[in-house]
Amino acid sequence: MAALAAALLLSGCFPYLTSYVHLEGPLDVMTLHPACGNAGPPVFARYVRKGVTFDVTLEPGIAARDQGGFMRLRAPAGVVVTIPEPVGYLRVYDGDAAMRFRLRLADTRNVAGAVEQRFDFEGLPAKIDFSGTLHLPDVVVDGSEVVSPVFQFRRHRYAGVAPAKC
Helix, strand or coil: CHHHHHHHHHCCEEEEEEEEEEEECCCCCEEECCCCCCCCCCCEEEEEECCEEEEEECCCECCCCECCCEEEEEEECCCCEECCCCEEEEEECCCCCCEEEEEEEEEEEEECCEEEEEEEEECCCCCCCCCEEEECCCEEECCEEECCCEEEEEEEEEEEEEECCC
């Protein structure tokens, strides 16, 4: 065991134990690991609608050096994406009322011929330690309404190895 730990440290990696909020959606929704290779838990759910890529997380962790949830949209340059009602909600399985939150535009960037927008989720608890469903607002892409999928979520445990540079 000590030899394994020494090998990991010499390679620039370290053991990584955590819990995270796992999102599950319809069949066309993929779960993704953070941007640092395949290190860390699969905290993102990705789907594509009308040529726009949507990445959603309730807890990005090491992926964004942040703990708050957000939705990132990546659209080809010239495609207009709007969110008429930037309000979503969580429905807790054993709760009474839905938890509403706002989507606030936090960042817009041009990335390789595409426009990327990040909408932070404001008004959610600091740590989501319950299970339920995530309902995002519908969006409009070049004048056509795009219905957002409903996600099931629950906290999972994760054990793995992460590079020290992540």
